[in-house]
Amino acid sequence: MAEPKEPQQPPSPPPGPALPAAGPDDVSLLIDDRPVVVRKGTTVLQAAEQAGLLVPHYCYHAGLSIAGNCRMCLVEIEKAPKLQIGCATAAAQGMVVRTQTARVKSTREAIMEFLLINHPLDCPICDQAGECRLQQYEAAYGAGRSRFNEEKVHFPKRYDIGRNVVFDAERCIKCTRCVRFCDEVSKTHELALFDRGDHAIIGTFPGRPLDNPYSGNTVDICPVGALTWKPFRFRARVWFLRDVPSACAGCARGCSVNLATYNNRIHRITPRQNMQVNRFWICDAGRESHAPLSERPRLAGPRALAACKGGPQQEAAWEEALDRAAELLRETAKAHGSGALAGIVSARLSVEDLHLARKALSEAAGIPRLGVPPHVEGEDDHLLIRRDRTPNSKGAALAGPGAPHAGRVKEILEDVAAGRVRALVVVGEDPLGDGLIDAAALGRLDALIVIDWWKSPTAEAAHVALPSCGYGECEGVLVNFEGRAQRMRAALRPWAEAEPTWRILRELGRRFGLAGEYPTASAVFDEVAATVPAFAGLSHRALGGLGAVVKEA
Amino acid sequence: MPYEPLLLRNAGKPGSETIDAYLASGGYQGLRRVLKESTPEKMVEEVKASGLRGRGGAGFATGVKWGFLPKTRDKPRYLCINADESEPGTFKDRLLIEKDPHLVLEGIILSAYAIECRTAFFYIRGEFHQGCRVFQRAVDEAYAKGFLGKNILGSGYDLDLVLYRGAGAYICGEETALLESLEGKRGLPRIKPPFPAIVGLYGCPTIINNVETLANVTLIAERGAAWYATIGRPPKNTGPKLYCLSGHVKRPGVYEAPLGVPLMELIEERAGGLLRPDRPLKAVVPGGSSMRILPASKCDVLMDFDSLVAAGSMLGSAAVIVMDAGTCMVWALLSLARFYAHESCGQCTPCREGTGWFVKILERLEAGQGRPEDVDLLTDVANKVEGNTICPFGEAIAWPVQSYVKTFREEYEEHVRRKGCPLAATATVS
Numbered sequence: 001m002a003e004p005k006e007p008q009q010p011p012s013p014p015p016g017p018a019l020p021a022a023g024p025d026d027v028s029l030l031i032d033d034r035p036v037v038v039r040k041g042t043t044v045l046q047a048a049e050q051a052g053l054l055v056p057h058y059c060y061h062a063g064l065s066i067a068g069n070c071r072m073c074l075v076e077i078e079k080a081p082k083l084q085i086g087c088a089t090a091a092a093q094g095m096v097v098r099t100q101t102a103r104v105k106s107t108r109e110a111i112m113e114f115l116l117i118n119h120p121l122d123c124p125i126c127d128q129a130g131e132c133r134l135q136q137y138e139a140a141y142g143a144g145r146s147r148f149n150e151e152k153v154h155f156p157k158r159y160d161i162g163r164n165v166v167f168d169a170e171r172c173i174k175c176t177r178c179v180r181f182c183d184e185v186s187k188t189h190e191l192a193l194f195d196r197g198d199h200a201i202i203g204t205f206p207g208r209p210l211d212n213p214y215s216g217n218t219v220d221i222c223p224v225g226a227l228t229w230k231p232f233r234f235r236a237r238v239w240f241l242r243d244v245p246s247a248c249a250g251c252a253r254g255c256s257v258n259l260a261t262y263n264n265r266i267h268r269i270t271p272r273q274n275m276q277v278n279r280f281w282i283c284d285a286g287r288e289s290h291a292p293l294s295e296r297p298r299l300a301g302p303r304a305l306a307a308c309k310g311g312p313q314q315e316a317a318w319e320e321a322l323d324r325a326a327e328l329l330r331e332t333a334k335a336h337g338s339g340a341l342a343g344i345v346s347a348r349l350s351v352e353d354l355h356l357a358r359k360a361l362s363e364a365a366g367i368p369r370l371g372v373p374p375h376v377e378g379e380d381d382h383l384l385i386r387r388d389r390t391p392n393s394k395g396a397a398l399a400g401p402g403a404p405h406a407g408r409v410k411e412i413l414e415d416v417a418a419g420r421v422r423a424l425v426v427v428g429e430d431p432l433g434d435g436l437i438d439a440a441a442l443g444r445l446d447a448l449i450v451i452d453w454w455k456s457p458t459a460e461a462a463h464v465a466l467p468s469c470g471y472g473e474c475e476g477v478l479v480n481f482e483g484r485a486q487r488m489r490a491a492l493r494p495w496a497e498a499e500p501t502w503r504i505l506r507e508l509g510r511r512f513g514l515a516g517e518y519p520t521a522s523a524v525f526d527e528v529a530a531t532v533p534a535f536a537g538l539s540h541r542a543l544g545g546l547g548a549v550v551k552e553a
Numbered sequence: 554m555p556y557e558p559l560l561l562r563n564a565g566k567p568g569s570e571t572i573d574a575y576l577a578s579g580g581y582q583g584l585r586r587v588l589k590e591s592t593p594e595k596m597v598e599e600v601k602a603s604g605l606r607g608r609g610g611a612g613f614a615t616g617v618k619w620g621f622l623p624k625t626r627d628k629p630r631y632l633c634i635n636a637d638e639s640e641p642g643t644f645k646d647r648l649l650i651e652k653d654p655h656l657v658l659e660g661i662i663l664s665a666y667a668i669e670c671r672t673a674f675f676y677i678r679g680e681f682h683q684g685c686r687v688f689q690r691a692v693d694e695a696y697a698k699g700f701l702g703k704n705i706l707g708s709g710y711d712l713d714l715v716l717y718r719g720a721g722a723y724i725c726g727e728e729t730a731l732l733e734s735l736e737g738k739r740g741l742p743r744i745k746p747p748f749p750a751i752v753g754l755y756g757c758p759t760i761i762n763n764v765e766t767l768a769n770v771t772l773i774a775e776r777g778a779a780w781y782a783t784i785g786r787p788p789k790n791t792g793p794k795l796y797c798l799s800g801h802v803k804r805p806g807v808y809e810a811p812l813g814v815p816l817m818e819l820i821e822e823r824a825g826g827l828l829r830p831d832r833p834l835k836a837v838v839p840g841g842s843s844m845r846i847l848p849a850s851k852c853d854v855l856m857d858f859d860s861l862v863a864a865g866s867m868l869g870s871a872a873v874i875v876m877d878a879g880t881c882m883v884w885a886l887l888s889l890a891r892f893y894a895h896e897s898c899g900q901c902t903p904c905r906e907g908t909g910w911f912v913k914i915l916e917r918l919e920a921g922q923g924r925p926e927d928v929d930l931l932t933d934v935a936n937k938v939e940g941n942t943i944c945p946f947g948e949a950i951a952w953p954v955q956s957y958v959k960t961f962r963e964e965y966e967e968h969v970r971r972k973g974c975p976l977a978a979t980a981t982v983s
Contacts, residue, residue: 068744069901071941082940088744110937114906147930150913174899193739193899196722198909200899 019094029095038091045073045086048099055099056108056137058115058223059175060087063280065184070115070175072137074107075099083107105141112142118153118198119224120170128225130238134173153198161203162190162210164230164284165219169201172226178202178218185281187382188212202226213385216287217280220270231288232268236260244491245272245545247478249348249471250286252388254480256546257282259290259472259491266290266472266491274546277484283385290472296454299467300496313465318497318507325464326511328447329365332423335446342412342421343370346428347390347404350476350488351535352524353501354392354400357427359516360509362401365425371412372396373429373436374404386481395479398534398550413437416445423447427501428468430456451504453495467498474500475521477543479550486547487540559772559784559793560765561809564652570687572694575655581700583774584659587666588708596667600770602778604791608645609635609726609763610841610869612858615770619668621750622758631759632665632673633735634767636688637719637726639678641842641892642872645795646764648807650677650684653768654691658714660767662700663774665712668760673714676731679721689716723896727944728761730898741900742944765795785812790857798824800875801832813857820852820875832877836960840869842889843949845956866956881976882961883968886953887915893950904947907938911954918965921973928965931958 020035022028028037029047036051043066045055058070066088074083078096083104086097098104115134123129138144155169179191179202190210194203204210210218219229243258248269256274259266269290271282302321303313316324332340345357361367375389390396390404397403413436415421424445431437433456442448442461450462453470468474473494479485494500506518518524522540529535534550542548563569563578575581587596601616622630634657638646649657665673675692677685692714695701703711717735719725725734729743732754753759769792773781785791790812796819799805803825810819816839820826827834834849839856845866847854854864861868876885894908911934914927931954939951958965967975 066744068943071902074941085744107937107941110941111902114902114910114937117906117910147926148910149924150910150917153909173902174905196724196899197894197897198899198905200905 022093027091027093027095029091029093029097031097032099036091040090042091043087044075044077044084044089044091044095044097047091048075048086048097053099055086056141057087058133058137058173059177061177061180061221061280063185064177064180064221067176067180070111070173072108072111072141074104074111076101076104108137108141109143112138113146113148115173116142116146117148117150118170119173120152120168122171126171126225127228127233127238128171128222132225133223155201160209160230161227162215164288165210165215166228166230166233167202168226168228171224172202173224174200174202175223176202177221177223178227181214181218181221182210182212185217185383186212186214188214191218213283213285213381214281214383216284217271217282221280229268229287231291236262236267241267242491243270244472244489245487246472246489246491247391247480247486247547248282248286248289249391249478249488250283250289250389251384252386252391252393252481253278253384254391254478254484254486255282255286255384256486257286259489261472261491264492266293272545276546277480277482277486278384281384283383285385292454293470293472298470298495299452299455299459299465299498301467302497303462303465305463313460313462316464318499321464321466322504322507322511325447325449325466325508326365328449328463329367329423329425332446333366336422338366338368340420340422341365341367341369341425342415342423343367343401343425343427344409344412344429344431345370345372345396345401347372347374347393347396347400349392349396349400349428349501350474350478350521351392351395351399351485351528352476352521353427353505354396355524355528356502356505356509356518358399358401360505360512360514361425361427364509364512364514366512367425369408369412370401371409372401372404373409373431373434374406388481391480392478394481394483394550395477395485398479398552399528399532409436413441417441419444421445423449425449425451426458426462427451427505428453430458432461433457451501453498466504467496468501468504469494469498473498475540476500476502477525477540483550483552484547485535485538485543485550487543556810558809560649560656560768560795561653561807563656564648569652570654570691572655572691572698575653576698579775580655581659583771583776584662584700585706587663587774588706588710593667593669596663596774599778600664600667600773603769603773603781604778604788605766605769605773605781606790606792606858607763608765608769608794608871610640610843610867612868615762615766618750618762619664619760621748622668622760623751626669628757629672630668630670631754631757632661632668632670633728633731633754633759633761634661634673634675634764635726635728635731635761636675636677636681636684636764637731638681638764638870639723639726639896640870640872641889642799642838642874643797643841643870644799645797645807645871647678647681647684648795649764649768650681651687654688655695656768656771657688657764658691658695658700659774660770661714662695662705662712663770664760664762664767666710667770670760671711671713673712674735674754675714675716676725676735677716677718678726679719685716685718692716722898723892724898724944724946727946730944731761732759739898741898742946744943769793786855786857786860789859794856794871796823796856797870797872798875799872801828801877801880802826802875803828810856813855813860816847816852816854816856816873819856819873824873824875827875827877829877829879832879834875835878835880836876836882838866838872838874838876838953839864840867841872842874842892843945843952844869845952846960848960879976881919881974882957882964883915883919883974884976886957887912887919889953890915890950893946897946897950901943901947903938904942904950907934907947908950910934911950918968919974921968921971923965923969923972925966925969927969928958928962931965 161167255278
């Protein structure tokens, strides 16, 4: 029998860092001597990103197909004679990638020079300045000079390529992100590249402007100042803006957004990446959903009708107005029984607001019926927009007075018209303005208490009107149609004397013996989490930036 | 011994474009034999053995290219014929299409059979009005005689051929831009990989061959690979070749000679020598406008793939552009640069921006507004375009810029020094 052989020495590892082991669905490669393991099918650019290395790029966008046209992501790959574009090269087992060699750097300088030779360099008057990839990359990768001494190519400037999008063709670098967005995401196909060479220009087809429900995303993904959002043009320099992460309250999708504020005003809303909700996009309606805040007349402070019925509304102090509201409700209950009390509560309100509506109005004040009106428009589309335009239908069903139900609201308003309901509390809704009831019928009420952020027709008709915070002025949780709870954040100081709805309801409730302390929205939410099984284990902190899914039975 | 033309054997004879004339001269015999006696695999081997290299410009071995098709048969395979001949100085395919369409068509059917393709697309340059009419008639004749359509010559093999007219863009001669255009889209080159043999027309495996290449396949089928491989300079430069002579020669035109014919023989003997006795040869572009220029001192070269690479240029489309001493090399390059700036598809940054930049610098130089640094700037910009673009169009302009400036640097510097073109008054071209 042969003697057992001595275990052989393993061959000495090759110099330099070793490739890490990779599973069957993975590949391992070296990027700038950094070992990286990625899933098969990952591109070099994405692999570098996962390793914390930025490969600069213009045309690549994670939400769009690969175009490979800007050439900014050219990197060196061992054994390949030419530089390769990182965005279109699949990471392969054992690949050795270098992104910082002299050759790569000089090529980046060249690409920057090419991109800028026909660019107008009008940064001082460009809205993109401060968040422009040309500026960022020229500073980081450019040579800082140009050898171009010629007349630049001229193109149309400041032209309305769509209802809300302005196009400056001279700033455009033809990365075609906008074209691909319209082809692949909105699927509306308005944009295309026309003409050739350095006269190539993005454009629309005759009679078909860029006017789809998602057109604003082309502005977001435009890496330069070529596409700008008309309502935002020249409104603020972007470096003054503060982005506050929040959720859109425009429909039951609840897209993750950033509210960009300056001088206590929302100047624009942009999508915030959330792969579970809206990926990279939002709709134009959501983008402009801050407009009513400045367009509609606000309720500045609490208002109450003079004691004699029919007199004009007068400003009142908060305590006085709340006392008056409680007194009106009590008097009505005394005179006509608690069956003559009812409430209309909005599913646009947050979980915290709705929880306190239940606690204060139903439990403390003993209002037997609360109706939640649905707001439905059109159909669900292929991308984000939901026909259910209330952002918190699911929250209302789980933690509030119930899911939106047209029948119940109709019943209540019929009873108002018939005089069976004598006192009505309306929170965040405008049944008069929405045509659900007429002024005469509403006028028959002995008590109309309205909590809302603006002077809606219903609020104007109220015996007591209490000013609440508008969108972006208060925080709270919305639960979208898929059951994902997300936080809205306060980006602005409340207008004048406005208060968060939940706090107004707390104060009203206290006048009926509501016990809880409810110091903050977060504390209100903690009570929801403790009492409503669907929210068990959740908290504002736990929801974080991307939210969490509630447990539905 | 005078060379007996093979590719141009019929061209020029009366009625050469008709199927009757083609059949009378022994046409479609190769196809008949192959369909009867051979198999697709044997046909591929035959073409490999012939040493045939693509006549479109890159000179890649045709049989090897066919071999890149995936072995699976889950998708249809397509053959696209690149008849989008647009390289300045090149007009050989046009002659074949107009004068001997059935020689090309037979090669198409043979090649389609070899790669097991059932539908072939003939992508013809939009401006070839005459060629398009002639070729469509040839296709109709071939259908009528049973060379196209179902069950060709009783072999059980079916092939349909679709004639598709381009819209007149040079870039659509680039094979992936051709595919995009054929699919009805803007003619923009695709990112490679994947290569067309794997993902081509409509996402299916596709072979793209040049018109002249396919005409050569007819010859191989007629007389065999062994015979074919003796023509030219075996083993790597075999077969007959069409050379397009233009510029300052007495008899510009298409001439056939074996691969490896001396360049000066083409100029002096076939094209009748230089146009004007008082102006000696200055330079030659041997392979179409996108190839590097050869100064007169380097024109003692053989016209084949490998000899021209050794000489610092390429055979390309074998378009020989002859320039005599009256030619201004700044003007000549400007003329080319204007073409490439006009034809750049505008997709990728270096080519889109660089081509226009070349024109602007060269216009200034020619107009006497050049600066000393412009000469090196031209080369540097070309170096930054080369190798960094999606398709070979980048090289197609970078190589001429690099080689014209390097070869005739003194002339460029003189334009700067003298604030204008020293040859402006004598130039034969305008």
